[in-house]
Amino acid sequence: MQTNFTLAQLADPNTAEAEKILRTCVHCGFCTATCPTYLLLGDELDSPRGRIYLIKDMLEGGQPASDAVVTHVDRCLSCLSCMTTCPSGVHYMHLVDYARQYIEDSYRRPLLDRILRSLLAYLLPRPGMFRFALMAGGLAKKLGLTNLLRGRVKAMADLLPKSLPPAAPTDRPGIFPAQGKQRGRVALLAGCAQQVLRPQINAATIRLLNRLGIEVVVPSDAGCCGSLTHHMGRHEAAHKSAIDNIAAWHHEMELNGLDAIIVTASGCGTTVKDYGFMFRDDLTWRDRAERVSKLACDISEYLDRLGDISGVAKQLRVAYHAACSLQHGQKLRDLPAKLLRHAGFEVVDIPEGHICCGSAGTYNMLQPELSAGLRQRKAANIERVGPQAVATGNIGCLQQLTGAVDVPVVHTVELLDWAMGGPKPDLLASTLHS
Known part of the structure; x- marks a missing residue:
């Protein structure tokens, strides 16, 4: 794609990066076939290609964002399916993230x-x-x-849950020692919304890792990864959250060493793995951010690295829902399903598995009609394969799909913990298999 930025505009690192991304786009339109909003609305401006044109014009013009630009960029889920499809390697994630920051800085919303x-x-x-x-x-x-x-x-x-589970001791900062001979030491991102809505996820993660000989530390100063504010264009708030985490994890690295930083919410994992890019121009935090990004991994990645996943067959038919942030953001589409199979579960693929469920951070609250359409579409595809449970790796997907389907929706690590000696997930308590 040809661009027409001035030298003065390109002196800004964000604009220079955006121009580099824009130039990789060849207008092929492959992205439209896998874009959820284009599938729902059929509007070219609600496809990645259409949004790229809008963002290009906005940035080149150097003017405040228009109502039309804001409407169509707001409708983007940041599911990143377009990045999986794109034959030219357009890094749409970084482009739309900067567009949102630009909108936040230049546009006054109602x-x-x-x-x-x-x-x-x-x-x-x-x-x-x-x-x-x-x-x-x-x-x-x-x-x-x-x-x-x-x-x-x-x-x-x-979207309010009917009830809230009690807070789990594992969500408080502390060190959770390995059982038997220690094989490794990791930090766990406790998260923010997840520890309120589903504290059993981190509890299952710590139990499983401890049994596998891994010491787990939850640092006292680590908190929200910053993804929610980052995707709302709130640059300063997102960077403040990221810096708190980088500082806390770097302290642990220097103090006792870390083999990995474990993330159980894939939306958070995609952001933490991008810290190096986020701080690329910050001389104070760049090196530490890059180090954190290299250590960050989804829980499925780390378990696969350990190589000890096996279990007693539970005779449970599980539909694996690949969260967009895991399959498109982190390029980990099949690994969690493979681990579930190794643990003894019958795993079935969901039709249109590459299409978003409509959660996407705050999307289901800010774009409820589009989100509801995607939720209904995903639920119908899940019901086609007749599962007894749904497994996924992101808290947003868990909350979005719970109630949309007639079977329990649990985190992948809860099932792996159960198969390898942990307790049965609470939501599966009514099933017939032990």
Whole structure:
């Protein structure tokens, strides 16, 4: 793609990087075939190719984002399916991330939109505040007060869980020693929303790793990875979260060493693996960020590296849902399914497995109609294969699919922990197999 940036514009590192990405696009349109919003809407501007044109014009013009640009960029899920499809290697993720930052800096959204986004950006990365908000929302729902809501606020209320699990001791900072001879030492990203909504995921991870001889540390100063604010274009907030994590993990590396930084939410993993790029121009944090990115891995990657995954057959038919951030962002499409098979589960593929379920961080709250369409499409494809459970590797997908299908939706690591001597996942308690 030909570009027309001025030398002054290219002096900005972000614009220079965007121009490099834009020049790799050859207009082929392969991306349209796998873009969820294009499949739903059939609008070229709601495809990666269309958005690339809009972003190019916006950045070259150097003017505030227009209403049209904001509409179509906001509709992008950042599922990154286009990056898997693209024959030219267009790094759409970095381009759309910068476009969102540009929009955030140059465009004034309507008041309600600003309030909703600020509320999400404040609550979701803070587990304590998020838990309190969910409890207050749950009470309002029981009293019928949420029936008075409309639009996106009503969609947010509809996502409120019926109940919250108790906090798990494993989500508090600490060191969880290996059982038997120690084979390794890792840090675990406890996360933010996940530890409130599904604390059993980190608990299963720590149990399993400990049994495999791995010491697990949850550093006291590590928290939200920054992905939620990063994908909302809030550059400073995202970098602040990332710096806190980089500092905490680097301290552990220097103190007692780390073999890996384990992430159990694939959306977070995609962001942590990108810290090196995020801080490429920051002389203070660049080297440490790159080191963290190289150590970061999804729990499935680390378990595969250990090579000890096997278990007693559970006679459970599991549909594996490959989260977009895992299959497209981290290029780990089949590994979790392979581990589940090695552990003794019958694993079936879901038709259209490359298409997003519609969760995408805050997308299901900010774009509820499109999200609901993708959720329904994914649920129908899952039901076609008749599973007894669904496994996935991202908290957003877990919450999105729970209630959309008639079978339990659990994290892959919960099943692996169960197959290798851990307790049966709570959500499978009603199944017939032990």
